[in-house]
Every structure is written in C-alpha cells, then in structure tokens.
Amino acid sequence: MSGTETDITVRQLIGGMVDSTSGETIPVVDPATGDRVGVVPKGSTDDVDRAVALAVEAFPIWSGCSAHERAAVLHRLADLIDSHGDELARLESIDQGKPFSLARDLEIPRAAANLRFFADAVRQTQSEFFDLGTQGLNYTLRRPRGVAACISPWNLPLYLMTWKFAPALATGNTVVAKPSEVTPLTAHHVAELAVEAGLPPGVLNIVHGVGDIVGRRLVEHPKTPTITFTGGTGTGAAIASVAAPMFKRTSLELGGKNAIVVCEDADLEAAMPVIVRACFQNSGQICTCGSRILVHRERLKGFMSRFLESVAALKVGDPLDPETDLGPLVSESHRATVESAIARAVSEGGTLAHGGGRPGALPDRVQGGFFLEPTVLMGLDQGSDTNQHEIFGPVVTVQGFDHHGEAVARANATRYGLACSLWTRDLERAHRMAARIDAGMIWVNSWMLRDLRTPFGGMKDSGVGREGGEDALRFFTEPRSVTIAHRG
Numbered sequence: 001m002s003g004t005e006t007d008i009t010v011r012q013l014i015g016g017m018v019d020s021t022s023g024e025t026i027p028v029v030d031p032a033t034g035d036r037v038g039v040v041p042k043g044s045t046d047d048v049d050r051a052v053a054l055a056v057e058a059f060p061i062w063s064g065c066s067a068h069e070r071a072a073v074l075h076r077l078a079d080l081i082d083s084h085g086d087e088l089a090r091l092e093s094i095d096q097g098k099p100f101s102l103a104r105d106l107e108i109p110r111a112a113a114n115l116r117f118f119a120d121a122v123r124q125t126q127s128e129f130f131d132l133g134t135q136g137l138n139y140t141l142r143r144p145r146g147v148a149a150c151i152s153p154w155n156l157p158l159y160l161m162t163w164k165f166a167p168a169l170a171t172g173n174t175v176v177a178k179p180s181e182v183t184p185l186t187a188h189h190v191a192e193l194a195v196e197a198g199l200p201p202g203v204l205n206i207v208h209g210v211g212d213i214v215g216r217r218l219v220e221h222p223k224t225p226t227i228t229f230t231g232g233t234g235t236g237a238a239i240a241s242v243a244a245p246m247f248k249r250t251s252l253e254l255g256g257k258n259a260i261v262v263c264e265d266a267d268l269e270a271a272m273p274v275i276v277r278a279c280f281q282n283s284g285q286i287c288t289c290g291s292r293i294l295v296h297r298e299r300l301k302g303f304m305s306r307f308l309e310s311v312a313a314l315k316v317g318d319p320l321d322p323e324t325d326l327g328p329l330v331s332e333s334h335r336a337t338v339e340s341a342i343a344r345a346v347s348e349g350g351t352l353a354h355g356g357g358r359p360g361a362l363p364d365r366v367q368g369g370f371f372l373e374p375t376v377l378m379g380l381d382q383g384s385d386t387n388q389h390e391i392f393g394p395v396v397t398v399q400g401f402d403h404h405g406e407a408v409a410r411a412n413a414t415r416y417g418l419a420c421s422l423w424t425r426d427l428e429r430a431h432r433m434a435a436r437i438d439a440g441m442i443w444v445n446s447w448m449l450r451d452l453r454t455p456f457g458g459m460k461d462s463g464v465g466r467e468g469g470e471d472a473l474r475f476f477t478e479p480r481s482v483t484i485a486h487r488g
C-alpha cells in the first residue's frame with residue numbers, strides 16, 4: 001500500500017502492481033469526513049485487454065494445477081487476510097463508512113472464510129457417475145471455463161469481491177476482477193497480499209475504474225465467457241443485453257425491496273434486535289436489508305412502540321468509534337438520492353415516525369460526513385413509489401396486515417424477489433408462508449443466518465442464478481458428459 005492513510009495511491013494488479021495506461025485517477029473520499037484520502041486509477045480499455053490477455057495466458061498453468069495446489073495458495077491468502085484483518089477493516093471503514101467493528105468482526109473475517117470455504121470445497125467435490133447397466137457407464141467431467149470477469153459493488157467491498165473470485169480461482173479459472181470505483185481500497189491491499197501468497201502472475205487481475213469503461217469492456221471482451229456481477233438491477237440489465245447475444249454465462253445478483261413479516265404470534269422480544277439490524281446494518285446498504293416491515297394488525301401498536309424505542313437508541317456517528325451503530329452513507333450523491341426518496345415518501349402521504357433528516361450533534365472529526373438518521377415511515381400502501389423502489393439506505397416503511405394471505409401478497413407485490421425475514425412461532429405457518437413468498441432467500445425467525453453451502457441470490461428483477469456452495473462450483477465449470485458403451 002503506497003502512501004499514508006490520508007494519501008493512498010491505489011494501483012491495478014495486472015501481472016504485478018501497475019498504474020493505469022490512462023494516467024487518469026478518480027479521488028477516493030472518506031464518507032465519514034468528506035475528505036479525500038487517496039486516488040484510484042481510472043482504468044482504460046487497454047488495461048482490461050492487457051489483464052484479459054494475461055489471464056488467458058495463465059489459464060493453462062492454473063487450471064493444470066491440482067485442486068490441492070490451488071487450495072493451498074487460497075489458504076495462504078486467507079491467512080494473510082486474517083493477519084492483516086485490522087488494517088483491512090480500517091480501510092473498509094474509511095472507504096465505505098461502515099463501522100470499523102462491523103468490518104473487523106464480520107466482513108473481513110468473512111472474506112477469509114470465502115477463500116477457505118471454496119478451497120476446501122474443491123478438494124472434496126465428487127463428480128456424477130451413472131451406471132447404464134449392460135449398456136455402459138457415464139460420468140461427468142467438470143472443467144474450468146477460462147477467464148471469469150468478477151464485477152462487484154461498493155456496499156460490502158472485500159466480502160463480495162472474494163465471494164466471487166474465490167470459487168472462480170478454486171475451480172481453476174483465472175480472473176479479472178473489477179471492484180467498485182467508489183470503494184477500491186481493500187481490493188488494492190488484497191492484490192498485494194495475493195502476490196505475497198504466491199498466486200502466479202496473471203491468475204488474479206484487478207482492474208480499477210468506472211463501470212462504463214472497465215466494466216463494460218470486461219463484459220464485451222470476447223475472451224471472458226463467464227461473468228459474475230453484483231450490483232444494481234439497471235446495470236444488470238445492461239450487462240445481460242451485451243452478454244446474452246455472445247452466449248456468455250452470467251450470474252446476476254441485483255437489487256431488492258425485502259419484506260420483514262411479523263405475524264401475530266412473533267416473539268417480539270427476540271425479534272426486535274434482529275429486525276433493527278436487518279433494517280439498519282451498514283446504514284441499510286446491504287442488498288438483503290429489510291425495507292418494508294409488514295406487521296399483523298393485532299401486534300402493530302406494540303411492535304411500533306418497541307421498534308421506535310430501539311431505533312431511537314441507535315447511535316449514528318464516527319465509524320471508528322466502537323459505540324457507533326450507523327456510519328455515514330457511502331457518498332454525498334448517494335445521500336442526496338436517499339434524501340430525495342424520503343422527500344418523495346412524505347409527498348406521497350407518508351408520515352415520519354422517526355428520523356428523516358441529518359443527525360444534529362456529530363463529533364468534530366466527522367462534521368463533514370454524509371450522515372443520515374435511521375428513518376421509519378408509516379401510512380404508505382404497497383402501491384406507493386416508496387414501497388416499490390429500492391432506496392438502499394437507512395429507510396424503512398411499516399404497514400399493517402389483517403391475514404397471512406394478505407401479508408404474502410404484499411411481500412410479493414414488487415418487481416424484486418431477493419430476501420424475506422419471517423417472524424412466527426408457528427412452524428407449520430412458517431413452512432406454508434415460506435413456500436409462497438417469492439424470494440430467493442427466506443429467513444424464519446432470523447436474518448442473514450448464512451451458511452456458505454446454501455444458494456444465495458434472488459428471483460424476478462433481483463437476479464438470475466445463485467451463488468454459494470455447489471451452485472458456485474457448477475457456475476464456474478463446464479460439464480462434459482462422457483458415455484462409454486460396454487463392448488459385447
């Protein structure tokens with residue numbers, strides 16, 4: 001990492017640590033202070049072409065290594081991430097605005113866990129075998145597909161980047177990764193650690209820059225047959241329109257408008273801290289965060305008084321302060337977008353039950369940051385713009401419902417279908433409702449209870465495909481079905 005924490009120069013990983021051929025840079029801003037802390041290269045299409053060429057060259061060597069050899073390198077990288085955990089967490093916090101403790105205790109350890117999980121998985125996978133009786137036998141070979149383009153967003157920068165490149169590399173693909181230009185710092189540091197871990201040159205490349213140049217070129221490049229993307233639904237549609245006619249394989253993890261359903265028999269005592277986290281962790285900037293709470297009308301009053309009390313106790317402030325629950329939003333422009341969503345909610349008849357503005361008293365160090373209060377809105381029906389569009393900030397609405405069929409219908413009444421959190425003590429009801437809710441992930445009496453073996457992803461406009469476990473191993477490999485006839 002070159003420069004101090006207030007003067008960081010991010011570099012690309014293309015064969016080694018290099019600058020962009022464009023010579024241009026984009027400022028990196030700490031959203032907690034509004035100060036510039038460094039620069040990231042504004043990568044060019046030439047940078048992408050060079051990275052892809054190196055990845056193509058490295059593919060036969062890397063894919064020719066045994067699963068054990070590849071796993072050993074990924075384990076070394078995971079160990080290095082762990083041993084640089086505090087440093088990486090600090091960078092993630094400065095870059096994205098998330099509380100340092102969240103990055104240190106959850107997101108950076110998860111980046112290391114992603115690498116270990118897929119390294120171990122490929123050492124233990126089996127292939128299908130079909131006994132065709134007297135006719136013969138059949139087995140499936142799964143081979144890596146070549147160069148994988150891994151495009152990731154700003155909300156969980158290292159967590160999501162490793163979620164993509166770990167299975168790609170473990171299965172023998174080479175990678176060109178493109179982190180968000182908004183949060184490039186941990187990607188830069190991990191690039192240095194990847195070199196230290198002994199990843200051969202060209203196997204993992206990281207090209208920084210804007211989506212319209214670097215991302216677009218990666219998608220349209222003829223030598224990137226596999227594209228894994230996490231980001232907005234609009235960007236996903238743009239990527240699909242380029243990739244589909246080129247018959248590329250895509251995994252698209254997109255936006256959401258997730259419901260939290262609280263039934264009349266929910267254990268509110270246990271639910272409350274989880275629901276508050278589900279709404280406001282990382283200032284609501286997690287794709288699985290709940291943004292519409294649907295509460296059985298019998299419990300609405302009790303729910304609201306507990307919920308508002310818990311929300312009022314949340315501390316908005318300096319992300320480096322261990323007491324902080326909510327840091328700033330990722331950028332000034334994103335805060336402006338969220339503020340205009342709140343103004344729209346009020347103009348369409350919503351009432352503010354909590355928040356809605358910028359917090360008053362902030363410590364001196366973070367006076368220039370892009371903070372927003374946790375915001376709770378009521379009085380908006382499911383058809384309102386507020387309940388239809390993703391806001392991706394610390395904003396939730398609360399609606400009442402009278403029966404479970406209505407709750408399911410409302411939960412499903414958006415273009416999205418990513419996640420849902422359902423609260424009830426009745427297991428039969430939980431099974432019944434979970435089977436009818438159109439979401440890729442349904443958490444009963446929990447939220448973000450994750451096991452890396454389970455499929456992660458959404459339906460409808462929340463995405464195409466699933467990541468995690470077996471789904472990821474299959475996504476990054478091409479099956480060849482081999483049938484051998486018995487003779488005689």
Ligand code: NAD
Nearest residue numbers: 152153154179180211215216231232235253254255256287
């Ligand atoms: P975004 O779509 O603006 O950008 C995501 C990435 O795509 C960035 O690296 C960006 O530079 C790149 N990009 C932009 N235009 C591109 C193009 N034309 N071609 C190729 N790449 C391009 O998203 P964001 O603002 O960084 O992230 C927020 C969004 O991500 C939210 O909608 C959120 O719901 C979604 N998200 C989804 C998941 C999930 O798993 N479903 C997880 C996290 C975030």
